[in-house]
Amino acid sequence: MIDDATVHEAAAVLRAHADKTEQDLRPAAESLDALRRSGILALRTPRERGGNWSDVRTITRYLAELGRACPATAWVAGTCVTAKNLVAASFPEPDAFDPFADPDALFCGSGMPGAQAERVSGGIRLNGRWPNVSGCRDAAWAGVAVMVEGAFSFAVVPLDDLVVEPTWRMAGMRGTGSHTLVAEDVPVPSARVAPMSGFGAADQLLYALTTLGPVVGAARGALDRIEAMFDSPRKPHMTSYTRMGESPGARHWLAEATHLVGRAENTMFSIARAADSPDPTAAADSRFRMDLADAARDARSAVERMLDLHGASGFDTGNELQRFWRDVAVGSRHPHLNPYLAVEGFGSALTAVTT
Template sequence: MINEVLRAHAAAVEQNERPAPEGLAALRENGVFALRTPEAYGGAWADAETIARELTGLGRACPSTAWVAGTCVTSKNLAGRAFVAEEKPEFFADPDALFCGSGVPGGRGERVAEGVRVTGRWANVSGCEDADWALVAVMADGAFSFALVPTADLAVERTWTMAGMRGTGSHTLVADGVLVPAGRIVAAAPFALNDMMLFAMTVLGPVVGAAQGALDVVTAMFASDRKPFMTSYSRMGESPGARHWLADASYLVQRAETTMLAVAREASAGELSPVDGPRLRRALADAGRDCRAAVDLMLDLHGASGFDVSNPLQRFWRDVAVGSRHPHLNPYLAVENLGTALAG
């Protein structure tokens, strides 16, 4: 089972600051990297709800590996939208290839006879050490563009030093005059709201999964002979307060997942209005905050031992704390944008 593989290597993923080869192989074999490969090129082109469910399940075992899978979804979605070819392009020759990318225009392109020479730096590119292709934003001829570059043509600077999601290997990619053929660089079209919701799913899914993974740890504690220290209780479940905290934590995690899936279904159902987008982004930001609140309750239940480096609870806590603060889940901007949309 894929999650058994991910769970077995989760500690090593964090220690090595990149996904485990065994985990990547399992994802490839189970079609995870083909979730958003276009159907014409052998992929699933799965909808937002399917992707959210898949990434949540993976995040329950290893949030960092799930995050890398989500980055692959985002990058392949952009590639599938931006590059249209009558024949199968080389970057989709393998539907299970791992993609990484950055939508920040960190590079510039100079037109030459053979195509475009690209120079630049892109920070926070998750999975860049293991990916086959990188989709990076470039300013070419004054236009915001996307270029698809084999990662073998780029250098990696190991700059990712975060407290959480450490295993994503979100380092910096560097291009120094890399030649990109004309067929692999194109001016970017404006993002549709539906696509923006999909991008948010690729961030929130691993976070919700991480909260579920933390809940697994705490629920197992209730099934053990562990008791609240300095009490007369013989086990955790005897304490009404502990049961209350467990119920609240479980409810928050479930609410986060329910919210995420409801947004995914609505985003896939049809065109979104100018108010729908900010409203759904607010809902996703709230789901991220629910995950953080739930894990805080779980840490109260577990006590200080939950912060021992050998305890997976502290890893889930750090992954949720960092992942839920991605710009796609920014709560104060979500409120601001919704208010602006409602006020016209």
């Protein structure tokens, strides 16, 4: 059973292999093994199938803890949560097909319909493409949205039946390996196809938090490095100070960065509590998209302050700080955290205009 101690141990493994994850464009095997042993990959496996089915606040807290060590691997763990939530909602009573036979299997997927399917004897025949599927090189199953005779549907497909097209060439979150999945005349039995479910308001907050958690965790991880710098003999260059903490300006910037990270965390957990609320209307508040975007921008602004503090050497490719900076820069711009769409949606809600 997952607990804080096992997640902390897993985070230490992720931190030790973060560079390898980025270089290989996929989570290190050691990191994936640590996720599996800790129970992270079973966070949204139903309890009756041997999983944890943790609440949203617990999921968010653990993803942030992992993001503090390796944002890219935490991101892959978050997409596994999303995929399993969609599978559990779409296949609530497994019969001929049990997607959770291995409760700790890594899932990947896409909720955007990237394929058309035709009905054939015993199921469907699948053709299509799904871009930006994080963790697809290492997942056992892909849950993908598909249109079946005009109906928005969900199919669960073994990765061995799909082609991974290497299209992920990003500056940040490189280790997520978010390549394109391709289906070419793939037969999928009817037991693995169902109407798409799992897009209620609380579900949508969960999916957004699986992207925000690693981003805010990354900002906290960057702050860990800056705090260590303040504890070291390092001093501001071209000054008479003997340590960073002697500079009023440096202390001011540290305070601002720390405040921004803390505010992002507080916002994030406030949203997670709403997603866990027993009141079904609590998660539907249109302001939450604004809050999600604000938390992401706070994380990004905090890391910018930290790079100002560190100076140009923070961009050395051997410095962890620049990796956190790139991962936050890319992750915080995910569509779930999009600020201008959040403003647009909130404005429409305020004026009762539908878009």
